[in-house]
Amino acid sequence: MNKEPIKKNKKFNWFKKNNPKSPSGGYGFGWFYFFLYAAVLFFSLFLNPISNLKETSWSVFEHTMLAQHDVEKIVVVNKETAEIYIKKDHLEDPKYKEILKGKFSSTDGPHYFITIGSVEMFEEKVQKAQMDFSQEDKIDISYENRTGWGNILSWILPLGLFIFFWLFLLRRMGKGKNTGSSLFNFGKSTPLLTEKGAKSSVTFNDIAGLKEAKTEVMEVVDFLKNPETYTKLGAKIPKGVMLVGPPGTGKTLMARAVAGEAQVPFFSMSGSEFVEMFVGVGASRVRDLFKKAKEKAPSIIFIDEIDAVGRSRGKINAFQANDERESTLNQLLTELDGFGPNTGVIVLAATNRPDILDKALLRPGRFDRHIYLELPTKEERIEIFKVHVRPLKYAKTVDLGTLAALSPGFSGADIANMCNEAALIAARKKKKEVEQSDFMEARDRVVGGIERKSKIISQEEKTIVAYHEAGHAVASWYLKNVDSLVKVSIIPRGKSLGSAWYLPEERQIVTKSQFMDQICASLGGRAAEEIIFGEPSSGALDDLEKVTKQAYNMVSYYGLDEEVGPISFYDSSGQNERILGKPYSESMAQLIDKEVRDLVTTAYEKTKNLLLEHRDQLEKLAQMLLKKEVVEKEDLEEILGERGVEILVNPKE
Template identity: 55%
Template sequence: MAREQREVKGFQDMMDRIKGSMGGGGAPDPTRRKMHFSFWYFLLALLVVSWLQDHMLVQQTVRLPYSHFKQLVREGAVRNVILEPQKIKGEIVEGDLAGRLFMTVRVEDPELVKLLDERGISYTGRLENKWLEAILSWLLPMALFIAFWSFLMRRMGAGPQGVLSIGKARMKIYAEKEVGITFEDVAGIEEAKTELQEIVEFLKNPEKFQRLGGKIPKGVLLVGAPGTGKTLLAKAVAGEAGVPFFSMSGSDFVEMFVGVGAARVRDLFSQAKQNAPCIIFIDELDALGKARGLNPVGGHDEREQTLNQLLVEMDGFEPNSGVIIMAATNRPEILDPALLRPGRFDRHVAVDKPDIRGREAILKIHTRDVVLDDDVDLHKVAAMTPGFVGADLANLVNEAALLAARRNKDKVGMAEFQEAIDRIIGGLEKKNRAMNPKEKEIVAYHEAGHALVAMSVPHADPVNKISIIPRGIAALGYTQQMPTEDRYLMTREELLSRLCVLLGGRVAEEIIFGDVSTGAQNDLQRATDIARSMVMEYGMSEKLGPVTFAREPRSPFLDSGLAPRAREFSEKTAQEIDEEISRVLEEAYGKVRHILSEKRPYLEKLAGQLLEKEVVEGEALRAFEKEVRGTPEETP
């Protein structure tokens, strides 16, 4: 029975193969490669035939000198002679070459035909067929030209580097399952997440809004400081909604060729509409959407054309088309007002720096795959990192893990997190930097002055660590303060306390050594900036009154400090401003000098501990602070 089944199966397989070879019915085999006729196959066949004729067949033909051929004719040793315009062919019938074909070059010999007739040798004339040579002489150059032209066109028109495809939008397209990021991967920006839940709900269930006549915002602008997670938040929206995600940078639109940016904008929105519902995300929108007319001397027409096309595409959306455009920037103050009006980017979501609870939540996300020791307190780490954004915290966790691996530890401990914070804030520790004893003593008193003033003035952040180990490029020591809470406003007294802390190092050097060093350069710069802001921006000068002299728009997220200040006041007012800044600094300097003079024993004691241990922190620092605060502070 089994044998019969095998025979039947074999017969069926044979019939299937026959049908397949004859092009019969049945589903085509997807694994079988399809053969396509091509001109190149035909040209290759001609070349092969020509080569065979010139080499394989010629190798069996004997090439004879004309004199030898004529001798064979006289002897009657040839037959079937073929006379061509340039060649003579035939067959040898006698001698050592009997049975071989021969060929000789024809020369002008009027007696040859007469000699052939006398010997009775059959001959015939033939015109030489040069069709193959003619075809090759025309087709081969044409084929080479076509091949070169095809190669050139492919290089110009295909691929991301093609010249003819320069108007195509060079975006990254993430399919529904390729995004892989949801709101669970985003922390510390709960308000922004809540704001974007409506976008996700519309993409998942648009009928809910259309039923009541509501319209989803056409554009969502994410504004925030660098590293706060704007791009991550946009990807999370796409991941939650389960829709395609088109990502481009603002600089990808602008090219050296005129009209390319506008063409890419059209291509981007055309593809997005074909894949609706979807999300278009433009990162660094300020590179594309800078306000028109900011530079009247040398305007950039190409950038403005691209911006105009973007405005047209956003305003030309069909209602509820399912295409939502999101953009991110950290410079919203320079964007064109037409981008920010309702109907375009009509929803602005601020992505702020996280507070202490947000930083703790971000740390929990980034430590999911990190083996933590039992002594790690993420809440304490979050308290030690005020001002850190999501990117900074991710870098912090990575640095701590690398330090633990370098020390051959099985888990990442609190010591690694503390060292990683110091490394990020102050730079790489340089224990091998050689300082002479005098410089080391100056640095010790300098840092002790900062710490002692911070312990003595009100409204100053608590001191967490003091170190005289060099770090970074120019830092010979540092005093780390840890704020007890996140602050968003600063009072006049708090700013004056910060001034005093910054001046503490220089005043300590002057009291102890009777001289000052260059180590206070950065402290003086920061103190001067605070005093200038108090007088010129915050209206905290009693002499000048509640007035601000800063007119230029300053970015709330980027503090470059390079923008020139526009002067819209007289020379007399400028002199009064300079005098008031100097007065604020001199009053703070006098207060600090009084504090350190009264508490000089504590200054010398703390400097001695630094010279002995190089780092003072933890319980030793807490005990010293209690001792200092136990002494009544005298006011000047």
Template identity: 50%
Template sequence: MAQKKNNNDDNNFFNKNPLILFVIFALVIIVIFRSIAPTATGEVSAIVNGKQPVMHLTYSDIKKLAKEKKLEYVAIGKAIIKAKLKDGSIVTVQKVPGDTTLIPLLDKNNIPYGAINDSNWLNDLIFGWIIPIFIFFAIWMFLASRMQKGMGGVLGVGSAKGLIKSEKPDVKFDDVAGNDEAKEEVKEIVDFLKHPDRYIELGAKIPKGVLLVGPPGTGKTLLAKAVAGEADVPFFAVSGSSFIEMFVGVGAARVRDLFNQAKKEAPSIIFIDEIDAIGKSRAAAGQFGGNDEREQTLNQLLAEMDGFDSNEPVIVLAATNRPEVLDPALLRPGRFDRQVLVDKPDFEGRVQILQVHVKKIKAGKDVDLREIAKMTAGLAGADLANIVNEAALLAGRKGKKEVNQEEFVEAVERQIAGLEKKSRRLNEKDKKIVAYHESGHAVIAEITPEARKVKKVSIVPRGLAALGYTLNLPEEDKYLMQKRELIAEVDTLLGGRAAEEVFIGEISTGAGNDLERATDIIKSMVMLYGMTEVAGLMVLEKQSNRFLGGGFAQAREYSEKMQEEVDKFIKETLEERYKHVKNKLKEYAPVIEKMVKELYEKEVIEGERVRELIKEFENPETQKENNEKNEENNENGNNS
């Protein structure tokens, strides 16, 4: 028994150290090769291994010695000739390639000769054996590791622990702000994981799977970790894409192993991020079939979710921002039978998220988070976290001891408009065009009641292509927009191009994005919202994904005549609104000129200043009082 145990230990040693086994094998091969290699014997060995001093002669010398019959024995190699003279001395000669006269000369004079191996055995060993064997070994090890990984070595029993490990997150619900409704939806899952017997006794069946749906950056992964953190259970997190490999069947094996590990550590939570990577509808592949690996992985996931009992304390959480592409079998009751919307936060939600992140930095007393929340309507939690971090970085660059409100405002502008390009200075011509363009946007936004009010106007280049920008912010969160509000948005977008035409007399390429957005708004009014008489209540196009910015479907399901009417309506509406905007700008021409002048001097105008200029123009008495004050200030300055 002891002997058998020792043999097993030896086998285990070599299994754990295959390189040592390979080296021993290579050495044995080399020794065998060297032992069976032909060696010089007799006179050849004496010449090669003799102790006599060796003299170096020329090839003609060796021929001369052969003619004079002074040679006792000659050993001929590929490049070297060694000869033993009758006086006992040894001579070596460099052979002349291609010469065939030496051997007949030796035969003629009855001088015995033989062959020697004059090659470099070290070079032969390295280039003929070691390097090829090493290359073979490297390829062998690479293929073996890939095969082991592909055929279940990584996600087989035991080895999957290296890839998917359980953890117990320290995230709590208090760390997840701005999604109170979503937290309420998942609280019963936490209670079930803490007290499963309470629900089992009542006969209640907790949902096996919960699908977290929402735009990118809204905190779906954070919410999943908070569920595990509140329940204090193991948390298995994996991305949908990690199931897909080049070897067919790996994804299914990984799914099996993932569920086996979760069951062993139950109660537990499995979290699959970006589940759409493996859960796409199988019908979308068409009659030719889809990706076999993805389909096998999905089938295995469906089977596993059916395989464990509904009372078994294992909950599957998944996240996606593309719920419309998921396979219907994945969403039916008994699998992911509950969907939780994790949407972008409202005003109070943004305030709460900012409060969570501001705790991690040294914020000044002048920081007004509610004001920052007003400026960040429509941003997700990840965007707000980035704004807080960017504000702290800006304060650090300035050498401040705390982060103030001005850094937060600058961080918001960076998030919305991009990084300020101070090195990209505009020439006078471009500066004039941008000043009139942005002034047109700002004035139309302020004099249109339904439009979003102006926060700031700048002609400082930002981002990749913006030479200037007008920052419009809503006064409150809006979830619905009426027709007049959409028209007001179109008017604001057309204000820049109209100002160029009215005050400069020529348009530029700066309005390209404005016209694109204005066209999309009117197109949506016709094709999605039924706000026009062109299509009535018909919906001509469907949005592809509201979480990823929408967009229209590619397949057209209406007639050519309807398309012509839609195009005609969009064109006529744009022309009508453009004419209206030009007339308004001509009416407020003095305000535009004053704004352009101030933008030339300061490059940035706050929204309050824009409203002051408009108020002065609309109320001549106020304008007269301001002019008198300016004259008094100028006189006092001159007297001093």
């Protein structure tokens, strides 16, 4: 008994789904415009008097009508057409019966019309045709100027269509939440507004680590919730908070958490949304944004990637007649701490390039607080892993502490990517849970790229790669200041043909001896090629690039060279980037080049001597790599002896 009603409901639902209403809630103005246009077209066609007449030619008119004395009168309309009236008593003639069949026809006329070229020629033709007529039978021509529906619509209709098209276009442009897309809102800002009381998917509980940064940001949120706690002591809340840190450290996530916790209106925009090719639009949008925020004060404004508009003003912009970015920055500086009051509005901003920001933007009174979000430590990485494995179905054997130890230098975004890659790998293998091995494989893929086992290389090249990677392994194994070696592989991964994986220590300070040992380990591959094959190859390009940069940093930045002395040419402000030349003399440049060359050469000779001393172990390890392709730490200890028990990974190709 219940089957039939269910079928009816299904049909009804199907009908509703296939007959949706317009997004605006009704059927819109589209149908109204259509019927209006149809009505105008109908009146123009059926109420035009000429449309009821039958056109005839001059020869028929002359020989059939005029010669037979059937014409009662002729009326020339607007000097374009001649209307012909047939005498009523002649309409009974069979040749005129067809003109009375029309729906709008009448015996009064007019009954026919002729299109004339010019009035003078038409009159001349009529006079010639009536030369033999008596004076009483001759027909006079009268003239009329008419303004009918046809004439009116001939210019109203195109204009109406043009207006209708633009109204339709502007209506479409003005639709949606983004009011800035409308032509009339060109100078308006388009912030994403999170209203008071709105639930956010991100809170401070979703931010792992960053304890100091959360404390400072939460103080701003607490002030907005309980301002009397601070104001009764005469304290003033900072007007601006600048979030600074490398990409992926959680600057935008922190702002999203503030939006969820603040319980006040939250306006968020990107710095690039202020910049336009039209002069004055950026400044207008800044004014409009702060106007909206003041209307809903207390409120928070968040500007992501503020370096898009906050670049330092200087001589480099002096050659431009009008820089839109600079005028936008000037307006932003005025709104932050200008002559007018800015009560109840707090500005958050995020950037990963604080060195290029204008100094006026960072002074006290504008962005009072600078919160630095650095790469997480091991303990913070454990907390971040706990956040990102929440949505995953992972095995109980997964050790988050080991994963944190195996991911030094990873940002929060890197860890999120690693967890997602592990889930994808487990799903690809049809597993029911994400296991520890999946996380390890995901880590290798994030750091070094995907394995390219299908890449075909010759046996000769494979042998060179094996000895190259063995050279890195042996050199680093016997250099005490080099990170602990974990794994060596000659399987192509990413752009590299092989890689040696290390467990880097999280150092804040690096000594000269540590720098030298790292350079020696990087040169191990090239030195092994020269020892075994008698000549190096191009495979050490990446190693040489790293070594050269590291050596120049030691000499010109860290002051670790005895000849150059304790001098640093490092520019933390970024001002020297605008200078075409070097910040030192030509003689100093030659000295720096000489010391860098001597430093690298000394390290290379030290590495060659070390490998020659342990050549037997070098060859054993290379042969094992050719056989197994991947050598783990246990195999390394079997060949090279025990070095120490440690874990992790970062590849050096």
